[in-house]
Amino acid sequence: METKEKQIPSQTGGSFLINKIPESIFIESDFSEEQNMMVASAKEFVEQEVLPLADELEKKKDLSQTIDLLHKAGDLGLLGLGVSENYGGIEVSFNTTLRVIEEMAKTTEFSPAIGVQTSIGIAPILLYGNEKQKAQYIPDMISGKSKGCYCLTEPDAGSDANSGKTKAIYNESEKAYYLTGQKMWITNAGIADVFTVFAKIEDDQNLSAFIVEKGYAGLTLGEEEDKMGIRASSTRQVFLNDVKVPEENLLGKRGDGFKIALNVLSTGRIKLGIGGLGVSKKAIDYAVGYAKDRKQFGQSISSFGAIQQKLAKMVVKTYALQAAAYRTGELIDQKEEEYLKSGMSLDEAKPKAVTAYGIECAIIKVFGTESQDFTVDEGLQIYGGMGFSEEAPMARLYRDSRISRIFEGTNEINRMLIVDILLKKAMNGELDLMNAATAVQKELTSIPDFSANKNEDTLEQGTQVLENLKKITLIIAGSAAQKLMMKLKEEQEILMNVADMLIQIYMLESVLVKTKRIKDTLGEGASATQVDICQLFMMEAVKSIKNSAEEALWSFSEGDELKMMNMALKRFTKMEAFNVKDTRRRVAQKLIEDGKYKF
Numbered sequence: 171m172e173t174k175e176k177q178i179p180s181q182t183g184g185s186f187l188i189n190k191i192p193e194s195i196f197i198e199s200d201f202s203e204e205q206n207m208m209v210a211s212a213k214e215f216v217e218q219e220v221l222p223l224a225d226e227l228e229k230k231k232d233l234s235q236t237i238d239l240l241h242k243a244g245d246l247g248l249l250g251l252g253v254s255e256n257y258g259g260i261e262v263s264f265n266t267t268l269r270v271i272e273e274m275a276k277t278t279e280f281s282p283a284i285g286v287q288t289s290i291g292i293a294p295i296l297l298y299g300n301e302k303q304k305a306q307y308i309p310d311m312i313s314g315k316s317k318g319c320y321c322l323t324e325p326d327a328g329s330d331a332n333s334g335k336t337k338a339i340y341n342e343s344e345k346a347y348y349l350t351g352q353k354m355w356i357t358n359a360g361i362a363d364v365f366t367v368f369a370k371i372e373d374d375q376n377l378s379a380f381i382v383e384k385g386y387a388g389l390t391l392g393e394e395e396d397k398m399g400i401r402a403s404s405t406r407q408v409f410l411n412d413v414k415v416p417e418e419n420l421l422g423k424r425g426d427g428f429k430i431a432l433n434v435l436s437t438g439r440i441k442l443g444i445g446g447l448g449v450s451k452k453a454i455d456y457a458v459g460y461a462k463d464r465k466q467f468g469q470s471i472s473s474f475g476a477i478q479q480k481l482a483k484m485v486v487k488t489y490a491l492q493a494a495a496y497r498t499g500e501l502i503d504q505k506e507e508e509y510l511k512s513g514m515s516l517d518e519a520k521p522k523a524v525t526a527y528g529i530e531c532a533i534i535k536v537f538g539t540e541s542q543d544f545t546v547d548e549g550l551q552i553y554g555g556m557g558f559s560e561e562a563p564m565a566r567l568y569r570d571s572r573i574s575r576i577f578e579g580t581n582e583i584n585r586m587l588i589v590d591i592l593l594k595k596a597m598n599g600e601l602d603l604m605n606a607a608t609a610v611q612k613e614l615t616s617i618p619d620f621s622a623n624k625n626e627d628t629l630e631q632g633t634q635v636l637e638n639l640k641k642i643t644l645i646i647a648g649s650a651a652q653k654l655m656m657k658l659k660e661e662q663e664i665l666m667n668v669a670d671m672l673i674q675i676y677m678l679e680s681v682l683v684k685t686k687r688i689k690d691t692l693g694e695g696a697s698a699t700q701v702d703i704c705q706l707f708m709m710e711a712v713k714s715i716k717n718s719a720e721e722a723l724w725s726f727s728e729g730d731e732l733k734m735m736n737m738a739l740k741r742f743t744k745m746e747a748f749n750v751k752d753t754r755r756r757v758a759q760k761l762i763e764d765g766k767y768k769f
Contacts, residue, residue, distance in 0.1 A: 183501075183527035184592045186676050187640055188606040191633060195683045196265065196500035198492070199691075205266045211246055212273040220277045227279040227402035228566065230394070233361055236283050236402070237317070240361075244314025248274070249288055253296060254516070257308040264506070264523075265499035268444045275448030278570035282403035285445065286358045287311070289438045290578075291318030294366045294379060297521040298422040298430050303381060307364055319362040321353040321382075321408050322431055332377055332428045336369040336410065340417070347371070347415045349380065349388075353408040359391055360404030367410065368427045377427030381419040388413040399569035432528075433521050438578045440502075440524075440531040443538025444495045449571060450488040450545040455766045456563055457481065457549035460556075462762060471552075475751070478758035480548045485757055486706045487541040489769050494680035495538065498530045529591050532584040533673050539574035539581060546571045585669035586662060592672070593651065607648035610641045614738055628705045629689065632682045635708055635745050639678070639715050642742035643671040646719050649735065650726055667722035674711040674718075681707050699760045700769065702753045709745065716743040 201209070219242055220227075223235055243249050251267045253259025271288075275281045292311050295303055295318075310316035327334040336351025349369050359365075365382040382389060392407030422430055458481060461472035471477050502523050509519035524531065550557035550564040557564040575581045596603040647668050651658055658664065685704040689697040716739065723735050761767065 182595060182600045184529040184595055184601055184672075186530075186679055187592075187643065187672065188601065188603065191636065191679055192683055194687060195493070195497040195680060197684050197687055198496065201266075201269060205262070205269065208251070208260075208262065208266060209269050209273055212248055212270045215243065215246055215248065216274060216277050216280075220280045224277065224279045230402060233404055236280065236404070237314075237361055239280055240283065240287060240317060241314040243284055244312060249284070249292075249314055250312030251288070253292070253308065253312055257296075257304060257312065259308075259312050263499075263503045265496060265503055268441065268495065268499045271441050272444050272448040272451075275445035276452045278400065278449065278567060279402040281445060282357055282400045283361070285441065286320065287314075287318055289441050290320035290366075290434055291358065291362075291364075293434045293437055294320070294421060294430055295364075295381065297434065297517070298379070298426070299381075302418070303421070307381065311364065316363040317358055317361045318364045318366065319356050319358040319408075320434070321356050321359075321365050321367040323355050324352060325354055331368070331431055334368060334370065334377060336367070338369040338371045338378060338380065338415075340371060344414070345417045347380065347417065347420070349382070349410045349413045349415055351410050353410075354392075355395070355405060356408050357403055357405055359406035359408055360394060365389070365408065366421065367408075368431060369410075371424055374425055376425040377431065378424050379421035379427040379430050380415050381421055382410075382413060382415055386413050386415065397573075399566075399572055401569075433525050435578050436524050436528045436531045437521075439535035439584065440495070440498060442574055442578055443491070443531075443534030443536075444499075446538035446542030446571075446574060447488065447491050447495060449542045449567065450484070450491065451767045453542075453546045453549040453564070453567055454481070454484050454488060454761070456567075457484065457552045458761050458765060458767075461552055462765070464554075472758075472762050475755070477552060478755050478762075479751075480552055481761055482706065482754035482757040484545045484548050485761055485767065485769060486703050486710065487544060488767065489700075489703045490677045490681050490707050491534070491538050491541050492769075493684040494530075494677050495534050497680045497684075498527060498534055501530065502527055529588050529672075530676065532588045532591075533676050535578060536581045536584050536588075536669075537673055537677055539571075539577075542571050542574060582662075582666065585666045585673075588669045588672055589647075589665045590659075592647075603644070603648070607644045610644045611648075613641070614645070614734075628701050628708075629682060629686050631746055632678075632704060632708050635712065636675070636678055636682060638742040638744070639671075639675055639711065642715065642719055642739055643668070643675060645735070645738055645742075646671065646722050650722060653726055661725070664722050664725050667718040667725075670718040671715045674714045678708060678711040699757055702757050703769065705748060706750070706753055706757065709748075709750065712743055712745045719743070 219239060227235060247260045248270065250259030251262050251270055252264060255261055274284055292308065295307050307316065311318055322331050324334045324336065336349065338347040338349050340347050349367060351369060363384045367380045367382045368377045369380060371378050388411040390409045395405040397405060461477050461481065462470055464471045505526050506519045506523035509522055510516065546567045550568050553562055553564050556562045559565060592601065595601040650664055650668065654661055681704050685700050688700050719739050723732060727735055
């Protein structure tokens, strides 16, 4: 049995840009037998309880079926993973929770309901409630007796959550707040018993958070939304008309609502990304199964190069997501352990550990949901006309997947958040980006080293490619910040270009280290397909970063400066050529041979 080297946690999230490539990261084979038993329980629940009801849930004949499933999930402990045993939960690692979520996400009819319940439903009270609040609400929520929802979005306050207009007026004599406002797109609203509501107390600049119960007078719901996808989930508007909320139901401190919202959403973001992994694997399994069975021109369509190209591309993105997501989950677990050893309480350590890796959580959200959409779209294309029919499984997956790029902050907002957090960490001294960028600038004036050994293997070449991609990202980000200064935050296109470069770097580094571990464990022959996948992803990352860097440069640079920067771009985005067609075919053929995703 191979023993994993302990991954040394970075000092802070985002440091992957300037740190050396880690020797090891957590990969799926590191899950223990006990953890795998928990995953098996989730898989059995999905197969025996959820899938037989999938069509009925989709048609929303009765929301009581969703409620019953939440009760059953609660009985199995699936709603209380990572929650203290003091409240009836099961104390497992964050990564264990992610692995279970991956499995649960494969049932898109039920995953929104259980996803909200176990994430943004429970998390605000679990992470920021006082002992009395947690004792009152958490046990019923993890048993499924009580359902939760998260009320942040308003008609005029979507991505700009802190601009919400819902008001809370304090009544001194009654020791209560009166909440008035409107919330929209609230998942689980129709089944919820506990509403976490964000509102501004009187003339406060920042939001506060409140626990509101279903039975409070003045709380009403709109009709169920008629949605393109996730039709099996409840989505309603929530109206508050002088809803009296006892002062003891203030969650956290006054004015802490925006902080609570952001930190809870970081948890939700990585969970959405890992959900994308589950859906992607399901789409791949459907697609390869159909491709093997479907005959055209006298042969299985899985033998066609165009189909194999699609299958390989689906595998490459999914493999990358798998590598980065569990790497991030382990970093969060290790950071939590680090905080606990420093004397911090568990209640403080949990949210702080997730917040420490807010950049990585946003990266997993963006890459995971976009990979999911890509994979489902290609899967539907492989089905051809049958894919567009509701009789086949891909149509529902296609519709249900699309919301993920909007949930928990749109991917555009998350891209800008990635850069915003990175720059703030640099300004407060958590990340030494300045010296790293200066060192790269000095290297630009030196003579390039052309002595690289072209006979090096793919993974050794990949290390050099990754280091160079980090350098060009530092150059672009540093130059943009230096030239635009305070105007940079208004240049959203450039921010998104930089974010895309950061995303590709984190994903490529995760793929490289994971593949090295697999090769060291299995040997060169048994790991050949994973090495092929790594090389294909490296090519995609180089092309993506080169394109993003060029767009950014053309947007803020000109003249001699642009010429010099273009030379740097050419120098730091080099990669050895290889036969892309044959490499993709080998990956696809391994998938076809296995009949399902096994990477």
